[in-house]
Amino acid sequence: MLKKITVTVNETPHHLEVEPRLLLVHMIRELLNLTGTHIGCDTTSCGACTILLNGKSVKSCTILAVQAxxxxxxxxxxxxxxxxxxxxxxxxxxxNHGLHCGFCTPGMILRATELLARNNNPTEEEIRWGISGNLCRCTGYNNIVKAILYASAKMRGEALPSTEPEFV
Amino acid sequence: MTQCKTSKEIGGMGHSLKRKEDARFIQGKGHYVDDIKLPGMLYMDIVRSPYAYAKIKSINIEEAMKVPGVITVVTGKDLEKYKLHWMPTLMSDTQMVLPTDTVMYQAQEVCAVIATSKYAARDGREAVKVEYEPMKPVMDPFKSLDPAAPVLRTDKPGKKDNHIWHWQAGDKEKTAQVFANADVVIKQQMHIPRIHVVSIETCGCVADYDKVNHHLTMYMTTQAPHAIRTVIALVAGHVGLSEERIRVVSPDIGGGFGGKVPVYPGYVIAIAVSFLVGKPVKWIEDRSENLQADSFARDYHITAELAGTKEGKILATRFKVLADHGYTDAAANPSKFPLGLFSICTGSYDYNAAFVEADAVYTNKPPGGVAYRCSFRVTEAVQAIERLTDMFAKKIGKDPAELRMQNFIKKEDFPWHSPTGWIYDSGNYQAGLQKAMDVVGYAALRKEQAEKQARGELMGIGISTFTEIVGAGPSKDFDILGIKMFDSAEIRVHPTGKAIARFGTKSQGQGHETTYAQIIAEELGIPAENIQVEEGDTDTAPYGLGTYASRSTPTAGAAAAVASRKLRDKARKIAAYLLEVSENDLEWETGKFFVKGAPEKSKTIQEIVFAAYTNHPQGMEAGFEATHYYDPPNLTFPSGAYICVVDIDKETGAIHIRRFVAIDDCGNIINPMIVQGQVHGGLTQAVAPAMYEELIYDGEGNILNGTLMDYLVPTAVESPKWETGHTCTPSPHHPIGAKGVGESPTVGGPPAIANAIIDALSPFGITHIDIPITPYKVWKALKEHGAYDK
Incomplete structure (x- = not known):
């Protein structure tokens, strides 16, 4: 039994007929061909599939398309x-070289988007906890934290921190 | 700061150029294998064994075939008809693609369901009924060598035990003699546990066989597309897959770390199905499948010994390794080095007696093992020597930094011949350690530690001064399945002076599109911005062995420099013709040739290239292209000095890494930002095995942590804030003096952390804990050593 749903994705409304069990991430990737949202695990652990749902970051592998x-x-x-x-x-x-392979990057950026929308002046500690639901295997996170601090300064209209590597 | 010879606009070596590849990744335009969708594409899902060792009594596909959308179910017996049910491993062992009668490890592929959608394939998978007759698995590698152990590889005619190979290096007798006469002997049994690379993208492919043109396009997650093309031709040549009709495409790769070097059964099944049905077949594994069945790393049991004087001079080392390869030796080592480059285990120290021997064994665990962001088995070696060095220092009551300084190979003693047969190209270990000590404030930390210890608080300082061995490798010794381990670059400069360069390697996040462009920019003076780098398509790129073991800069990076120099030679000829002077009257300055003594008379590289197409000298070949296949004369030997500071909560065993200073020496640096980024990432993949990661099996062969819910990949919270820096000792034999860096931190990091933790616990007489060192292990060791007795 297919269910009719209407979802607005990136400001474009879509009328879709989906299986009730269809995961939102598969709707996004397979039906709408938006392949920037990635799948990195099957246990809601990695966060590569993070999107914003009504402005809130969610892992789209653990929510059904019909719920959207x-x-x-x-x-x-x-x-x-x-x-x-x-x-x-x-x-x-x-x-700030906040990415290497790029696979976790969309999820990281969307998670951080919500983080900064809620608090545009987070501490490094708040950022680290804030992105702790998103795994990155390449970067060691230091430059992701730096990237988010850079963005928060930019959003506040303050002087941007140096992007030079601290590689003495 | 690194000195740059080129302007920022040219962006040659030493510039922290922002990465060219980032634009697509930050806007969701990366192109990974799961993003590929072809018309008529079918989807494959794999039924896997719940048992570690069992006979397959029956496979019932009746219900599965009733599932709407299911096209077929492929079993080992189906593949057997085409002799595709077995394949060779990269170590010339053999591996089932699909079993015909027996499963040898949990999560092994049993059969494959092909359907018109991902969901139908999964439904079909759930409906397949397999009847097994479980057998008692052999899980302990030591017991596997027991003559009474059941022989696991009954598929190998005449095989009477579970032994795979024996390998050794060094001088056994000489080493034994030194040990017999030494003042101090340290001996430690250690296990470097089985771990998994967990690249955030799992493995997968789209196999697309065109029955009309007898042509296979294989899009897959591979770090070595060219080698894979040859392997496919070797495995499936008999059914008509001829190498000129195979195209392997490695699109954007979401992290590799060695896990995307091997050929997994899923790839072969997808090819076989596409070949049979003539439609594209997509297979993308789940994370849990990836974690449970794809190549593991490490799993070495090491008896490590060191002989020294009571004054602190290292005299000899001896290592005995038992390598648990699981069901088959599916490692990804060079053919002549089944133990990888473990024999770098004599480390950064000056002594001349060492002996290494190793035996490999089959068990009922998944096959492997690959490296985990490390050059072939170097991490295991470095863990052993760096732990031993610390234990030695502790035993004779000497500061571990001082003891290392005393034993380092001196910078004037390079090239240095190691007792296991390597020729280290260059190094300056004293400078590295001194810099790390200065940055961390070593003396003050030791003082603080003494004060804390007096108060009963646990603080530790751990050092690791390691030598890496990368850039495999010279063709006289290095091959994989007979293919020599050169690598290649092809540069084509277009008439307007812009270039495309193609390579036999394949980036998985290392930033090749930027760094290779910088090497060419350095050599030719064409702005890096105008150099497009392409890898991963075997139809267009020159043949190469791929990206792993930190080999890309040492091999393909060198090829880029040499190919550029070939072009510069041609440019000189054209410039001489254009300026009507002799070639000898010309001098090169980045981006142009000018007449000696008359610098106003010059031709830029762009003018020269344009002339190569529009006004080239008669008798000269037109165009401006060069290719080079680079066969390295030696390996490169990056090094590093790492210092870790930990605070441990005595009551809970919780470990806090307070500081971690990493000073790396990778020779000349192409892009400091990228090098630093590689060090950051490698360090987090050092803290991971040191403190969190281990694949754990029970006695029945069940994996106990086969999902990311319980296999602990560090998050931003567990990952410390890294303090990084470098020294620079160029490689004398590499065209641009570079050495490779991506894996040094993974190699050098774990012993620094382990040494720091043991240093903190040493007041209680604790001398060793196997990694991963968890709070529970710390608490248990403290308890056993009476720390809680009052």
Whole structure:
């Protein structure tokens, strides 16, 4: 039995017929072909599938597409218009080498987007706990934290921290 | 700060250029294998064994075939008809693709369900009924060598035991003599446990066989696309898959760390099914499947011994290794080195007697083992020598930093011949350790520690001064399945002076698109921004052995430099023609040739390249392209000095890493930002095995932590704030003096952490704890050593 749902994804409404068991991440990737949202585990541990649902970051592998009915979704593709300008976080990740393989990056950026929306001046400790539901295997997190601090300074309109590596 | 020869606009070596590849990743435009969707594509899911060792009595696919969307179920017997049910491993062992009668480890592939959608394939998987007759598995590698143990590999005719191979290096008698006469002998049994790389992207593929053109395109998560193409041709040549009709494409890879070097059964099944049905077949494994069945890393049991004088001079070391390879030796080592490069285990120290011997054994665990962000088995070696060195210092009552300084190979003694046969290219170990001690404030920390110890508080300082061995490797010794371990670069400069460069390697996050462009920019003066780097498509890139074991910069990076120099030679000829002077009258300055003594007479590289297409000298080949296959004359030997400071809560055993200073020496640096990023990541993959990660099996062969719910990958909270720096001792034989760095921290990090923890616990007489060192192990050791007795 297919269910009719309406979801707004990156400001575009979509009318879909989906199996009730369809995971939201599969709806996003397979039905809407938005492949920037990734799948890194099967236990809600890694956060690679993180999106914004009505502005709140959720792991889209552990929510059904039907639960998103009537709601608004933002994926990595919807953060900035193609060709820019980038959001402060996207810019922060690039400027501070906050990514290597890029697989966890969309989830990290969306999680951090909510984090900074709630608190635009977090401490390093708050950032580390704030992204602790998102795993990165490449970067060792230091530059992800730096990227988020950079974005928070930019959002507050303050002087940007140095992006030079502290590699003495 | 690194000195740069080129301007920021050119962006050659030494510039912290922002990465070219980032634009797509931060905007959701990366292109990973699971993002590929082809018309008519089928989906594959795999039924896996719940038992570690069992006979398959029957596979009933009746119900599965009734599931809407299920096309077929493929078993070992089906593959047997095409002789595709077995495949070779990279170590020339053999491995089932799908079993015909017996399963040898838990989570082994049993059969594959092919369906029109991901969900239908999973439904079909659930509906397959397999009847097993479980047998008692052999899980302990020591017991596996017992003559009474059941022989596991009954598929090998005449096999009478579970022994795989024996390997040794060094001088046994000489070493024994030194040990017999030494003042001090340290001996420690250690286990470097089985762990998993857990790249955030799992493994998978889309196999697309075109029956009309007899052509296979294989999109897959591989670190070595060219080698894989040859392996496919070797495994499936008999059914008509000929190498010129195979294209392997490695798209963006979501982390590799060695786990994407081997050929897993899933890939082969997908190819077989696509070949049979003529449609594209996608297989993407779950995380749990990845963790439970794909190649593990490590799992070495080591008896490590050190002989020294009571004054603190190291005289000899001896290592005996038992390698648990699980069901088959599916490691990814160079053919002549089944123990990898473990024989680097004599470390950074100056002595001339060592002996290493190793035996490998089959058990009913998943096959492997790959490296985990480390050059072939070097982490195991470094853990052993660095733990021994600390134990030695402790035993004779000498500061571990002072003891290391006393024993280091001196910088003037390079090239240095190690007692196990390596020729270290260059190093300056004293400078590295001194810098690390200065940055961390070593003397003050020791003072603080003494005060804390007097108050009964637990604080430890741990050092690791390691030598890596990377850049495999010279063709006289290094091959995988007979293919020599060179690597390649092909540079094509277009008429307008912009270039595309292709390589036999494959980045999985290392930033090749940026660093290779910087090497070419350095050599030719073409801005890095105007150099497009491409890897991973065997139809377009030159042949190479791929990216692992920190080999890309030492091999393909060198090839980029040499190919660039070939182009510069051609540029000189064209410039001489254009300027109407002799070649000898020209001098090169980044980006242009000018006439000696008349610098106003010059031709830029862009003008020269344009002439190569529009006005080239008669008799000269037109165009501006060069290819180089680089066969390294030696390996490179990066090094590092790491110092870790820990505070331990005596009551709970909780360990807090307060400081971690890492000083790396990877020779000349191409991009400091990327090198530092690699060090950060490698260090977190050092704290992981040192404190959190281990694949644990029970006696029946069940994995006890086969999901990310209980296999503890460090988050941003567990990962310390790393303090990084470098010294620079260029490699004398590498064209740009670089050495490779991506794995040094993973190699050097764990013993620094282990040494710090043991240092904190040493007042209670604790001398060793196997990694991962958890709060429970700390608490238990403290309890056993009377720390809680009052």
């Amino acid at each position: 009915n009537g709601k608004s979704i933002t994926t990595i593709e919807g953060l900035a218009p193609e060709g820019g300008p980038l959001t402060p976080l996207q810019e922060g990740f690039k400027e």
